[in-house]
Amino acid sequence: MSNLKDQNCPLCEQKATFNFGNFALDKYFNCPTCTQYIISTMAEEKLKSLSSSVRENLSKMAKNSPELHALLIRLKGTEIESIYITRLEANHQ
Numbered sequence: 393m394s395n396l397k398d399q400n401c402p403l404c405e406q407k408a409t410f411n412f413g414n415f416a417l418d419k420y421f422n423c424p425t426c427t428q429y430i431i432s433t434m435a436e437e438k439l440k441s442l443s444s445s446v447r448e449n450l451s452k453m454a455k456n457s458p459e460l461h462a463l464l465i466r467l468k469g470t471e472i473e474s475i476y477i478t479r480l481e482a483n484h485q
């Protein structure tokens with residue numbers, strides 16, 4: 393099931409693509425710079441209000457994901473939380 397949409401990466405602002413997952417609450421991004429990562433739509437909204445250094449840091453974290461892992465960016469309360477999850481977990485989200 394592939395339904396790629398175009399959107400500039402919310403971390404580095406380059407042209408990227410994403411798929412919706414988890415009932416459209418999460419976006420599975422594929423970015424030429426940040427590689428693959430997952431961001432919740434609420435976290436994406438929150439990031440817009442934060443300084444660019446936060447986004448740059450998340451971009452680096454996504455790019456440096458351990459093998460077979462992807463960065464998951466979501467909201468915990470009102471704060472951004474970023475954790476590495478395995479690709480297997482990502483597929484079952």
Ligand SMILES: [Zn+2]
Pocket residue numbers: 401402403404405406408423424425426427451
């Ligand atoms: Zn990016």
